[in-house]
Amino acid sequence: MMLLRYLSQIGKYFLMWKEIFSKQTKWSVMRGLIFKEIDDLIIDSLGIVAFISFFVGGVVSIQTALNLNNPLIPKTLIGYATRESVILEFAPTFISVIMAGKMGSFITSSIGSMRVTEQIDALEVMGVNSLNYLVFPKLIAVLLYPFVIGISMFLGVFGGYIAAVYGGFGASSDFIDGLQINFEPFHVTYAFIKTFIFGILLASIPAFHGYYMKGGALEVGKASTVAFVWTSVLIILVNYILTQLLLT
């Protein structure tokens, strides 16, 4: 019974995609909606992403430095480990999980509130394709999500540099050398491929839970929680699958 319910939900999710792209809203209206979503979803996320990235980059750097007890291991490893951790996993995956809470709950609660207050019914009755009107601009806005992750990568590594050099754990030249050792440009490509897919999940899963929710204000809160859980679970699962496909 539960399996059937999940299968039905998955089917509904894919049908939602079809509806999002049918009967497009007028471009003059859609343009404004896209800019608003870029502001709400991308620009408003920069502050928290920058803060977390800078300090977590610093912590990764310090913890690596503290574990380098063997004098045979070069100090360049601090920069190398910080680069690999931040670019491969921290920025694309863990920032996305954090964004599932920040961006995802915003999407679910804003669409869910519209459902509860009959604003979505009002759109439908007017002849507006409400899924296109509400979800399409969010999907376009998250195309800029890799830009956020790019900033996160830079600030994570920069935080690591500041912590290592100004914390007295290594010389500036060692850290910069470490950043350049065995650099694989494909790792950056891999990170951005992941980020792009996570961005789509970040917009579509919370939108699905908000759009199809039933009930009142309490259910909006519950839908936000469920959306966060499912978005996080799928990000972690997709991360595993993509890593297996792209790096092995």
Place this chain on the structure above:
Amino acid sequence: MIEIKNIEKSFGETKILKGVSTIFEAGKTNLIIGQSGSGKTVLLKSLLGIHTPEVGTISFDGRIYSDLNSDEKRELRTEIGMLFQGSALFDSMTVSENVGFPLKMFTNDNKKKIKERVDFVLERVALVGAHNKLPSEISGGMQKRVAIARAIVNNPKYLFCDEPNSGLDPNTATLIDNLIREITEEYNITTVINTHDMNSVMEIGKKIVFLKNGLKEWEGTKEEIFRTDNEAVVDFVYSSNLFKKVREAYLKE
């Protein structure tokens, strides 16, 4: 004119509408009344296309809704204005933006023309000076008037109202009733109102359809409702002493 024939609608095992047929005429305020759970909201939502009946047809001036393709359905919906029970105004938009929304979506009018039309309908619903306020900054009665303005801004052929007076004081409720009646007659709109407010029935009910347990129990005019012997209607409409006395006075005349 909207004609519904033998509409049936179920949710799971429960049959809510059990074969309702009636005609809602243009230029008249048609009221659907009945107790809670009688199926009037389901009937209204079926008319709006939010629910799909399993049996029966709904035709809008000869266009059978279930026979239309999705583009034709959306096209038809642009001819519909709807006043929701909770107003359903877009809370991130100002009063002007809410009212101008259908024009912005479905016409190629420029900003100046949209503004002129918005000003005109806001004046029509006696709301001047609230243009830049958000829905949260105005009273419930004003929100209802904004919702009416939004519903009529596109010159709809059909206007649906779900409990237009709920949560309003008697003065504002009468004002809203009169506004709906005037607009209906002025623009020859087919208006369907879902209500259990007996004041509305007495004030603006040109045609009344009484639902009971998902069936059309009775239909008639405001005048006929005073003379009916139908027990279910009498029990429902004249449950308060005030309306009993109104009926007695009317029958004496």
